[in-house]
Amino acid sequence: MAHRPDGIALRHLRTLFHVGPTGDLTDGQLLERFIEGRGEAAELAFAAIVDRHGPLVLRACRAVLRDEHDAQDAFQATFLVLSRKARSLWVRDSIGPWLLAVSRRAARCARATRERRREVEREAPATDDRLIAAAGPGAEAPDPDLGLDLAEILLEEVDRLPGRHRDPVVLCDLQGLTLEQAARRLGCPVGTVKSRLSRARGRLRDRLARRGLAPEGRPGAAIVAAGGPRAPVPPSLSRSTIGLAMQSASKGVAAGPSIPAAVALIAQGASSAMIHAQIAQLVIPSIVLVLAAGAGWGASGNGRLPAGPPPADGPEAQAEGGGGAGGVLLLEVGPGTPAVSVSARGNLEASEVVEIRSPLDMPTTLASIIPEGTRVEAGELVCELDPAPLLDRLEWLKHSNIRNRGTLAAAKNRMGLAEIKLEEYLEADYPNQLKTVEGEIKLARSELERDQDRMEWSDEMLELGYISTAQNLGHKTDLEKARFNLEQAERKLEVLEDFTKPRRVKELQAAIDEARDRVLELEESLKGSEEAERRVRTQIERCSVSSPGKGMVVYASESSPGGKAVVIEEDAEVDGGQLIVRIIDLDRPMRVVVQAPESHVDRLKPGQRARIRVDAFPDATFEGKVIEVAPRPDPGLFSRHGVKVYLTPVELDEPSPMLRPGMTAEARIRVSGPTDAIRIPSKALLRHDGKAYAAVRLPGGGFEWREVAIAPGVGRPYVEVEGGVGPGDLLVVDPIDLLRGGSGAGDPVGGDPGGR
Template sequence: MTTDFLPQTKQTKASTFVVTENAALHRSPSLSSPRTRGWGRPILFASVAIAVVGGATMYLRGGVLAQPLGSKLTHTIARSDLQVTVTEEGSLESSSNKEIKCRVRGGSTVLWIIKAGTPVKPGDVLVKLDTKVIDDNINAQRIKYQNALAVFAQSESDVAIAKINIQEYLEGTFRTDKQTLKKDIKIAESQLLAAQNLVLHTTKMNRKGFTTELQLKSDQDSAEHKQIELDVLHTKLDVLERYTKAKKIEELNGILKAKEAKMASDQAGLKLEKDRLDREEDQLPRCNITAETSGMVIYPVTEQWKNQPNIEEGATVREDQVLLVIPDLDQMQVKLGVHEAYVDRMKLGMPARVKLQEEFVDGEVLSVASVTRPAGWWNGNQVKYDTLIKLKSQQGLKPGMSASVEVFLARHNNVLTIPVAAVVEQEGQFFCWVKTAESMQRRRLDLGDSNDQFIVVNGGVKEGDEVVLNPRAVIQDAQIDALKPVTGKKMGEPKLDAKGSEKAQ
């Protein structure tokens, strides 16, 4: 780059009006760095607009002329290599973390938690959770378990009694009833035989005239009664053996099955209550969380708008919530947000250079999120995509360290470049002012890729041309163009000379 000073013209008025802008204002918004976006840029544009309008008013009234051209910095167009990068701020983290989670069912309250950055070894206490609710649940569940145990014990007894009742009937009650009926039958048979003998004796005596007909009739009726009683007893024995026994056995078996079903239900209830008691008792050791591996503990990442971690003493935590993280310091990476203007150019494996304090570490793009992170006031409403940069193993890296990451997007070799400060955008077109032997010429540019300082130029200028830097500060036409209202007519519409340029005033 060469810098020349053009001769200063004479001042025509005692008072002068200067329109100056930062070189970054001449570039296209699409070419600006993501760092320049946010609240600062709108305020800067507003300030410049007020200055421009005020100066324009004075100029149009004829009271003040534009500032004399004075010294103009120029740049000679030449071929060079252009490296296109994007730089973002991020933080260091581990790609492999041992998460310490809350395993208490239903969550709990943190009573004590170890400080972040503390080195730990297996068995060290990391977090203590409140146990009062769990103690109350255990006591209540023990009562329910004992009640279920009593109910099950009664059911077991009922089943045993039902089985004994069946044996008692078959081997006791049924046999007793059967023997009783057989005994009664024997007695009835004996009584019937005696009654029949008496009828025979009375009949003989009646023939001899010793007894009356009435006596004979009475003895005959008595014998018939004894026969009927004997028949009844035989019928009872038959019913007992064929029907009463089967009915009673079926009834007792039904009672046994009902008792067994109730016992199974009570047993399931007992097991359920026992499982609940075991679960409640299992919660107690989970309230005292210890380290399983050695390392350094850190707090999990919180939302960007919060200035303190979610995990602190007195905080309520839910089940499976991550309380602490023990990172693997041998597998480190940088997490950063890439602006939406560059995310489509980010490719896996792209080289990156990471600055950690005063050291530089080589890395490469590991992943790019397909969904943007939430935008809000905490990040200036910028739309960014989470990107991970894989680092080479290095000693002394710690999670949470600030990192400045430069990702190399493209490299253009032996191309014509023009400084960003020499380019002015007007209604979607880009222009520069070229120094010639006669005057300053405005050239319409065909631009390509860019970085924060230079832009690849595909047409409009050639190698060796001298372009004016910050033209709106020193070129009157550039100042007038800045004051023009936006209309349907574009700046490129005036007739151009044979070289595609127009003379500056």
């Protein structure tokens, strides 16, 4: 395709005709038109992408490559990859970050190719005339400094940023867009772009500092300074790149008649590098998960299970052989029994917990948060909320208040004008109208008196014959007219006093009242909006949340099987008033909230001593006491498990640095101390028809069944005996063994004694 010197202007005109104004089109729309279009329409859409992002790509290539020809080859290879992969890309807002990543990989491929070529040239014999002739006297010497410079390191760190932070840096710092333009490209508020850009610059500055670099000013400014000014792409390079891309889109990346082999090789290398990077992003997290799971399996398989509960204190039991019993376990009854305990499990909680909630009344994101488990002091910063939504709201409120103040001032002026109009009417217009009507009445009366005198004279002259009858009738008509004029003037005065004045006064007063109501309405509206502005300013100041006291930070993350999981992390969304963290005072003793079943709750009382074992530390024991017993069962646990349990907090006597909230523990609550009453294990009894029987060893050998009277109110594992057996009797611990072994004791009731 032949291009005239004014080809760029003609291309812009063709773009306007075939594609339309490209300034309002997103990168995704341009890419879609390139994919779906044909011929010149597709070429012009791709040309618009090159014009928009070409300076960024060329500057990135120049930051890595010092040779201009190599940088242009990498530039062309980048857009070759774009044309080839256009159908597989999903562009939400801007394709600039993706092109930046491809251009970096293309530039590295070009640099690696150049270094391999130079290595071959250095290894060639120095006496080869052909190589010397090819190099020439002006050939470029190998670059002694092949290390990374500041610009390349900056581009690498920009590429490593998360997407929401990388996009504003690319658009604003690298492509020179304003915040408003970047916000339109990204489809989000200006305040959000500003906040993300600030956080991204902070991350870049920290990462560069860790690498021993500290650019002055914005990190993006250092990139621009190192990569050169934001100059447009040379027209010849742009035209050749567009032509190669159109050929590549139809034939692939392989070198063709018009695609240089070096450019095609760089494009293939960049494509492979992008594929490897995607595979690494997918595979490495999976490997980490597998290794973590393997470590967990190994720990669970090789670790020792915690020892079971110690044997309960009680009368000693001994094995008894012979007697045809085949060996049974005997228990000697004696006075005095050990303490009775109730075991229940639960989770550790802190005795002193301070909840920190979002101080905002609208959703936002967590800009930063201190790591979980960190110990903080009072006043120390815990988290920062993204103020971008509040800044946008504040900007809107400021403009709204300016408009409201102007509207209020205009309403007050209108109210003042209405008051002036009323005063003007009462003190000027009405008096003038009154004087005019009174003057008309006075004039009408004067004319009536004159016409009456004339009428008297006319009647006399008519009798004397000096005037005609017609003249006399004319004088009479004038008299009637004067009377009518006087009546009209007097009527006008009545209308003015009785109707015109009251109506006009009420109209003007109504206008004043309406203006006053409007002023009051605007004042209330302005007062509310100014109060809202003050609240927003206060909330912006509260975006930095500090700890009210000292303790350990615990995230308020929760997972609900039937609801929405709450995850507390950086960049997570939080609602207004949502619980973010809990500050736990570890200097105070912790407590375990056990779930006591309803069968034991009547035996629990505040102040009872307890011994606590934590699953994480099976060899350690802690002492504590019952704080309170819930008056009613927990409804949540009942609905989930179908068992009524009563939450019972047991507080430890001393704080321990090894304990953490959420650990599972078991509390053995001592419900009664040692007594002199006779108690035997429940399993030593057989029950039938509401009666209990025990097998007693006789002094001469053999066994007999005795009915045992049991005291009420004491359950397993011991029962209190009121009669039937006494101290010194040897009881069979498990009478079922005696029946199975055929010891000759027989059945206690002449048949099957039934269940226990």
